[in-house]
Amino acid sequence: MSTLSDNFRVEQAAASDDSIQQVHDRLRGAKPDKEHGYSKTPLILLGVMCTLVFFGSIYVAHYSIRFDPLAVNEHANRAKPEKAGAVKLTRAQLGKRVYVANCMLCHQADGRGQPNVYPPLAGSEWVAGSEERMIRIVLHGLNGPITVAGKQFNNVMAPLGTVLSDDQLANALSYVRSEWGNTSPEVEPANVAKVRAETAGRKAPWTPEELLKIGQ
Ligand code: HEC
Structure with missing residues (x-):
């Protein structure tokens, strides 16, 4: 059976545990961890990278000309119809x-x-x-x-x-x-x-x- 004085003693012990912990932290020189390991910077960078990859793929899809080497070769002989009006002289x-x-x-x-x-x-x-x-x-x-x-x-x-x-x-x-x-x-x-x-x-x-x- 716990009594009122028992409860008080337990609380007192817990409190002193906390304070002991704090004293140790201070002695170790540990910095107080305000945000519990949560930092915004990497998340913003991740967002920027995702955006770049997204627009990058749109760009590639749009300008890759399906990776057809002939499309960028101006000397390629792609049977073009003769220009209208081009007369062949005898x-x-x-x-x-x-x-x-x-x-x-x-x-x-x-x-x-x-x-x-x-x-x-x-x-x-x-x-x-x-x-x-x-x-x-x-x-x-x-x-x-x-x-x-x-x-x-x-x-x-x-x-x-x-x-x-x-x-x-x-x-x-x-x-x-x-x-x-x-x-x-x-x-x-x-x-x-x-x-x-x-x-x-x-x-x-x-x-x-x-x-x-x-x-x-
Ligand atoms: C500087 C003047 C001159 C020029 C330029 C000239 N010829 Fe002649 N050609 C003559 C003369 C003169 C004769 C005749 C030569 C002779 O009496 O043996 C002649 C003769 C000929 C003949 C044989 C004869 C005939 O009348 O069928 C032919 C074909 C000919 N020339 C074609 C040409 C052609 C094609 C050109 C241009 C690519 C040319 N000549 C440029 C002066 C010229």
Whole structure:
């Protein structure tokens, strides 16, 4: 049976336990733990990190272009439809420029040349004839008496082989062969390259006589 005085003694002992504890704490130098181990700072940092991860994933999902390497490769060949209005020019059309810049001075814009000086290309049997002969004339030049469309000429045409590429020469000849009533087929750059290689050692201009010996 506990009595009133018993209870008092127990309380007194508990109180003295507490005070003993406090005295020990003070002696150990322990700091008073006001918040019972609870600190706001890590929680705020955790919140900030979660937010960053969240928006980070949205960003990646939005801009990752599904990790397709071709999407960022500007040289990738992704069969695009040709631009509307992009017209592909024929050799003859491309050749007009080359003709204007390199032949027109002598053979004239209308391809008729100048009487007694520059032979015509319009209606010329040399233009309608062997492709190889024409290529040789432009590559190395021409020198000596020549008959063109029934008229005699005896003049010199300078070589243009070092000035014109295979492409340019093929285009110019294609133009000449399809203008002013001429109706001969286009000239391919590969054929120009072939003749260029075969006649690489040639220095002097051809004579019409020499060229007439070359097959048709
Ligand atoms: C500096 C003047 C001059 C230029 C530029 C010139 N030619 Fe000639 N061409 C001549 C002359 C001159 C002859 C005739 C040479 C002769 O009498 O042997 C000739 C002859 C020709 C012939 C053979 C004859 C004929 O009339 O069919 C052809 C084809 C020809 N030229 C094409 C061209 C082409 C294509 C160009 C431009 C890539 C060109 N010529 C640039 C002066 C020129």
